[in-house]
């Protein structure tokens with residue numbers, strides 16, 4: 073009950089801030105006063121304030137009143153309504169396990185045990201629900217659904233996503249601002265091409281970050297400025313060299329930090345002041361285990377942040393279904409780029425996903441997956457603590473992967489990956505995630521969601537054997 077009240081209060085406060093009813097700097101009532109006024113418990117109000125502070129909407133200094141953050145107020149131009157591979161060392165090139173692991177994201181090779189990151193447990197794909205929705209779609213949709221349509225994608229899916237993203241991720245998403253794409257990889261490619269065409273020269277990207285995505289940005293002729301990552305997420309020092317930034321605010325890939333509220337504000341302030349664009353890669357934002365997920369950065373600056381989501385982690389990467397929520401100024405160029413690229417993403421999958429979201433089967437699947445991956449992460453952390461206490465699991469309790477840092481005085485990534493391959497275990501080293509690998513720590517990105525549930529304990533056992 074208090075979860076529903078808290079979520080309702082959070083939504084109301086976000087909306088009040090977005091529309092300017094609560095102005096920057098405005099003081100909020102004390103938790104005691106608001107709790108009394110609303111008839112809620114004080115804990116419920118405190119939890120809502122904490123959540124919005126973590127998302128950068130509010131600022132809280134202990135002992136002082138909670139206020140609306142200065143940079144939390146979207147500019148008045150916002151009109152959409154609120155709706156419910158870097159360098160590869162000789163070591164990796166000579167290592168078949170590493171070569172295979174990094175060849176392309178879907179290439180999980182032929183190992184007995186697989187802890188490579190990048191995909192959910194495919195054995196839990198909701199086939200029965202997908203089949204029911206497919207049947208419903210095919211029996212009710214008119215023949216016109218098989219004709220070429222709007223490059224933005226099916227209106228049914230854009231409508232469903234607008235509601236879902238507003239409710240689950242705090243995104244300001246009117247259906248008209250949504251473009252359905254064939255995966256985040258395509259989303260980023262389209263955006264990079266549009267930004268390059270509009271005169272952007274360099275893009276700031278997290279260091280370490282996803283090598284494939286750096287490659288996509290470079291492919292559009294853009295330079296990449298590395299943004300070092302620490303325990304508070306991406307750092308902001310190098311921003312003055314860039315015209316755009318790509319971030320993973322909810323759960324930095326691969327280090328696992330969530331972007332600190334001060335940094336969230338610094339990034340959006342930079343975008344507002346310079347006219348820069350932030351691309352928010354929310355690849356696994358639904359999967360937070362220790363608390364409610366931190367809402368999307370886009371919610372605090374919808375005219376400057378492009379929200380990018382995907383079904384690759386919640387359902388399956390091979391669906392190739394993803395979405396962008398775009399600021400007005402990028403909408404037409406991205407729609408045109410999408411039209412030129414492939415007319416639009418295939419329609420049937422879009423309609424089935426819309427039906428899954430509308431019937432709440434999508435929410436149910438996400439909830440069940442969250443519980444499953446939380447247990448797997450707990451087992452990973454507990455087992456490593458017992459059997460390989462010299463390694464360190466870094467990052468928040470979230471997502472489908474964890475970064476495991478290796479000690480300086482032990483075998484490095486190459487050696488561990490080689491030993492693992494000899495035991496039939498596929499592991500991903502951190503190496504290729506750096507643009508500039510000098511002086512970097514040694515680590516492994518463990519994809520604990522990858523094996524089917526029955527194979528996970530065996531994979532974990534093999535990992536501990538290799539690390540011990």
Ligand SMILES: Cc1ncc(COP(=O)(O)O)c(C=O)c1O
Pocket residue numbers: 177189190191254255256257258282320325353355382383384389393394
């Ligand atoms: C950091 C990051 N962003 C986004 C994605 C999703 O990419 P796509 O939608 O192209 O499958 C992934 C998948 O591995 C990822 O690791």
